[in-house]
Amino acid sequence: MSYVNMKTILEDARKNRYAVGAFNIVNYLTAKAAVEAAEELEQPIILQTSVKTVKAFGISEMMNYLKPIAENARVNVAIHLDHSTDVDFTKACIDGGWSSVMYDGSQLSLMENIKNTSEIVAYAQARNVTVEGELGAIVGVEDDIVVLEGNHAHANPEDCHLYLKETGIDAFAPAVGTAHGVYKGAINIDYNLFETINQFSPCPLVLHGGTGLTDEMFHRLIALGASKVNISTAIKIAYCQGMVDYTRNYPDQNDPLKLDAFTKEQVKKVVTEHIRFFALLD
Numbered sequence: 001m002s003y004v005n006m007k008t009i010l011e012d013a014r015k016n017r018y019a020v021g022a023f024n025i026v027n028y029l030t031a032k033a034a035v036e037a038a039e040e041l042e043q044p045i046i047l048q049t050s051v052k053t054v055k056a057f058g059i060s061e062m063m064n065y066l067k068p069i070a071e072n073a074r075v076n077v078a079i080h081l082d083h084s085t086d087v088d089f090t091k092a093c094i095d096g097g098w099s100s101v102m103y104d105g106s107q108l109s110l111m112e113n114i115k116n117t118s119e120i121v122a123y124a125q126a127r128n129v130t131v132e133g134e135l136g137a138i139v140g141v142e143d144d145i146v147v148l149e150g151n152h153a154h155a156n157p158e159d160c161h162l163y164l165k166e167t168g169i170d171a172f173a174p175a176v177g178t179a180h181g182v183y184k185g186a187i188n189i190d191y192n193l194f195e196t197i198n199q200f201s202p203c204p205l206v207l208h209g210g211t212g213l214t215d216e217m218f219h220r221l222i223a224l225g226a227s228k229v230n231i232s233t234a235i236k237i238a239y240c241q242g243m244v245d246y247t248r249n250y251p252d253q254n255d256p257l258k259l260d261a262f263t264k265e266q267v268k269k270v271v272t273e274h275i276r277f278f279a280l281l282d
């Protein structure tokens with residue numbers, strides 16, 4: 001079976017100390033490009049959809065074109081909802097066919113976050129869907145969620161303990177200093193905190209804000225236990241710049257299929273580079 005939930009994919013990654021790329025796709029073309037890259041490397045992949053993207057298409061319309069891509073793939077594919085802050089919308093996506101969801105209650109108090117995340121976990125488990133949770137706040141802009149630096153501290157290990165024990169999530173994103181979007185200034189990652197949390201966490205850890213980290217940072221975090229790495233901004237750049245490059249080079253061609261083929265290749269290249277790197281392929 002090629003359409004699986006996230007747990008199926010991440011358990012092997014955690015055991016064998018590599019990471020799986022979770023790519024934020026925005027339409028059919030980017031989803032297809034990402035899955036083709038994974039197939040060529042014979043690696044599993046997580047396709048992520050932001051809430052904004054799902055709302056732009058509608059839940060069933062989007063799943064209607066994503067599901068065949070996942071079901072026909074030659075590698076394991078999970079379709080994951082990224083950063084959902086709305087309990088009802090998260091449940092609607094579970095009902096709509098997503099095999100995995102992230103409920104992001106990081107802006108709430110610890111107790112409210114635990115309560116809502118637990119509600120999602122119970123709903124998801126009954127449907128064989130996996131859940132990612134977050135604690136602390138990953139700064140930057142993701143979708144329309146803006147988190148300012150200094151607004152929230154890094155994840156606190158004691159809070160993480162309680163959160164993991166009470167919710168029973170399948171993957172955990174603790175804030176350790178990475179940011180969404182394009183990094184401005186120095187990147188301060190608390191590697192010790194990440195390692196500490198990984199040691200007691202019963203589930204695999206997730207790294208958000210992957211675009212812009214150096215190879216050395218990735219390697220260190222994967223060695224310390226990052227099993228899922230989210231890549232969003234790099235995909236958006238490859239897609240948009242691919243279109244710009246093509247139309248600049250061929251301003252009078254007006255051939256949508258050729259434009260799409262060129263853009264798809266650019267996205268595929270970026271996904272390929274990341275998968276090779278995360279899976280530690282040569």
Ligand SMILES: [Zn+2]
Nearest residue numbers: 142208209230
């Ligand atoms: Zn994120």
